[in-house]
Amino acid sequence: xxxxxxxxxxxxxxxxxxxxxxxxxxxxxxxxxxxxxxxxxxxxxxxxxxxxxxxxxxxxxxxxxxxxxxxxxxxxxxxxxxxxxxxxxxxxxxxxxxxxxxxxxxxxxxxxxxxxxxxxxxxxxxxxxxxxxxxxxxxxxxxxxxxxxxxxxxxxxxxxxxxxx
Ligand SMILES: Cc1cc2nc3c(=O)[nH]c(=O)nc-3n(C[C@H](O)[C@H](O)[C@H](O)COP(=O)(O)O)c2cc1C
Numbered sequence: 001x002x003x004x005x006x007x008x009x010x011x012x013x014x015x016x017x018x019x020x021x022x023x024x025x026x027x028x029x030x031x032x033x034x035x036x037x038x039x040x041x042x043x044x045x046x047x048x049x050x051x052x053x054x055x056x057x058x059x060x061x062x063x064x065x066x067x068x069x070x071x072x073x074x075x076x077x078x079x080x081x082x083x084x085x086x087x088x089x090x091x092x093x094x095x096x097x098x099x100x101x102x103x104x105x106x107x108x109x110x111x112x113x114x115x116x117x118x119x120x121x122x123x124x125x126x127x128x129x130x131x132x133x134x135x136x137x138x139x140x141x142x143x144x145x146x147x148x149x150x151x152x153x154x155x156x157x158x159x160x161x162x163x164x165x
Pocket of ligand 1: 075142
């Protein structure tokens with residue numbers, strides 16, 4: 001099985017989770033891990049599962065304005081995020097499995113998650129979607145809540161197992 005993991009990260013937390021997910025997946029799959037700025041314009045034909053992760057911004061995936069706000073708070077500036085990447089994929093069927101994850105702040109009852117929005121968008125693009133997962137950070141900058149990197153690795157490992165069946 002071949003997996004493509006595409007992530008977006010302003011303060012580095014989602015990047016750490018993406019790396020852990022890729023490590024977990026790599027126990028049963030051949031994995032390519034890439035920042036969204038270096039992601040291919042279409043999913044390569046030999047890829048079986050696309051895993052997409054990004055930070056939750058204003059209850060959903062980032063937009064240019066929220067990335068600029070993140071940059072004002074010391075984060076990386078990126079021209080495009082996972083929303084733009086998914087929107088830019090060529091129209092037509094995408095036979096691959098699709099799974100999203102996100103990071104979001106560790107506050108109960110805060111609605112919305114980037115991974116849920118990404119999953120809805122991927123379904124519209126014709127992917128076969130699997131339930132998304134959220135990983136928690138403290139505040140806008142992080143760090144990640146203790147244990148989240150390990151949980152991400154295990155989630156990736158189980159995902160690989162589940163999708164290979
Ligand atoms: C403009 C902006 C809006 C945000 N809105 C939310 C939000 O609605 N819900 C939430 O849980 N976290 C929100 N956050 C916190 C981000 O989820 C957090 O910065 C992110 O998970 C850190 O990941 P990163 O280090 O990969 O950028 C927001 C952050 C920024 C910069």
